[in-house]
Amino acid sequence: MLRVAVVGSGPSGCYTAQGLVQQDPSVCVDVLDRLPCPYGLVRYGVAPDHEKIKSLQNNLRTVLEHERVRFLGGVQVGGPGGLPVGRLRELYHAVVYCVGAATDRHLQIPGEDLPGSWSATEFVSWYSAHPDAVDDGFVRGARSAVVIGVGNVAVDVTRMLARGAAELSRTDMPEGALASLAASRVTEIHMVGRRGPSQARFTTKELRELGALPDTDVVVDPEELALDPAFTDPSALPAAQRRNIEVLRGWAAAPAKGGARRIRLRFFLRPAELLAADGRVGAVRLERTVPDGHGGVTGTGRYEDIAAQLVLRSVGYRGVPLDGLPFDAGTGTVPHRGGRVLRDGAVAPGEYVAGWIKRGPTGVIGTNRPCAKETVTSLLADAPALVRAQVPDDSVPALRAEGVEPVEWAGWQAIERVEAALGASLGRGAVKLPDWESLRAAARSGAP
Structure with missing residues (x-):
């Protein structure tokens, strides 16, 4: 048997495991994850009110329940206290790293580290019950919020800030986050992009959901939209961007409904500084930009301040180095050739990557399928040489020996x-456990 470890149980890891066992009946796969729960960003990144996307967990479950696939959660690879990469290689014929992009990009502006300024990643982790998340009063005392970025994650966090308690209680959101958002007094949410509407990264489906929120007005400034040359004549744009333009044009022309909350979509503004008030964020200073004629923007030197007690930065994810693996700091990825890890330009036998750590944080969930397929093809081509190495028939005893x-x-x-029992006791559906202690205790309750 060819014994493979896949590090990471999100979509890229599961698709890799699926490809291996489907294409070769002599492969056994252990899917390792540092968390005791599988599914990666499908569990901890997809918004709780996106039940259809979250149902992808059922497909990933089928992979992890395959007779030649085994899930091993709670296994930290690399880092302080983690299993060294070199030791993991001794336990398997091959290792595929599907560790994603674990951190966020920074704005690199004054005031970014003020209290009240968070990455969208931190906010998403909190309302998604990631055990590493901290509840530091995201919305406490805030009446106005600025979300910096115009991608789908920015739309998600904007929507979560505007959702009502009745809608959120139907989700698997942890009880603490639900209570905080239900008590939120945020009524004004600005979502800000430095470029124009034709270059925004959100999808039309996500965008339209903002207009369907109860008791919420979506406000768009037609003068800002008109700064984008493609807005006036979107005929040359791809279909997705044309649909976005149509939605924005409709909102710009519609009268306000008088909702209790307002979402303001702003364009051609880039953050220049976060301004303090009483020791925390009090406002965001934004510079007006204009198209530079080459797909980018240039600053005009004109500034606008928006009052905000909460700032969420949603300007992209970034991969982080894993101890023992090469890393390209410029791209935030592991150097590879067809999924084969490169060390000093040469292929490292038995080491592979797939997902965001391979190609960067691009694409949607389905993009991981062809990415994983390429890596699986490379690994199986190498299998005749890899299988000659002596490795344990079962890695679990060796892992236990490592603590x-x-x-x-x-x-x-x-x-x-x-x-499920927690949710039933609260009159809800399943409610996620939000901390390491609760997860470990629950896992132990089902141990053989």
Whole structure:
């Protein structure tokens, strides 16, 4: 048997495992994750009110329940206290790293680190019950928020700020986050992009959801839209961008409904500074930009201040180095050739990458399928040489000898049962456990 470790149980990891066992009946795969729960960003990144997308977990579950695939949660690879990459290589014929892009990009402007300024990643982790998240009063005391960025994550966090308690209670959002958002007094939300509407990264489906929020007005300034040459004549744009323009044009022409909350979509403004008030964020200073004729923008030297007690930065994800693996700091990825890891320009036998750590944080969930397929093709082509190495028939005893106690599938099923019971006790559906202690205790309740 060819024994492969896949590090990461999100879509890229599961698609990699699926490709391996479907294409070669002699492959066994252990899918490792540092969390005791599988599914990666499908569990901890997809907005809780996007139930259709979250249902992808059912497809990933089918992969992890395959007879030649095993889930091993709670296994940290690399980093302080983690299993060294070199030791992991000794336990498997091949290792595929599908560790995503774990951090956010920064604005690099004065005041970015003021209290009240957060990355959207941190906010999403909190309302998605990621056990590393901190509840530091995101919305406490805030009446106005600025979301910097015009991609789907920016739309998600904007929508979560405007959602009502009745809508959120139907989701699997943890009870603490639900209570905080239900008590939120945020009524004004500005979503700000430095370029024009034709270059925004959100999808039309996500954009339209803002207009369907109860008791919420969506406000668009027609003068800002008109700064974009493609807005006046969108005929040359791809279909997705044309649809976005149509939605924005409709909102710009519609009268206000008098909702309790307002979402203001702003364009051609780039953040220059976060301004302090009483030791925390009090406003965002934005510079007006204009198209430069080459697809970018240039500053005009004209500024506008927007009052805000909460700032969420949503300007992209970035990969982080994994101890023991090469890393390209410029791209935030691991150097590779067809998914084969490169060390000093040469292929490193038995080491592979897939997903965002391979190609950068681009594409949608489905983009991981062809990405994983390329890596699987490379690995299986190398298999005749890889399988000659002597590795254990079962890595779990070796992991335990290293002080690692993996959470196997029965442990994850126990977590699911506890979350379902918690939700039932609160009169809700399943409610996610938000901290390491609760997750570990739940997993132990189902251990053999």
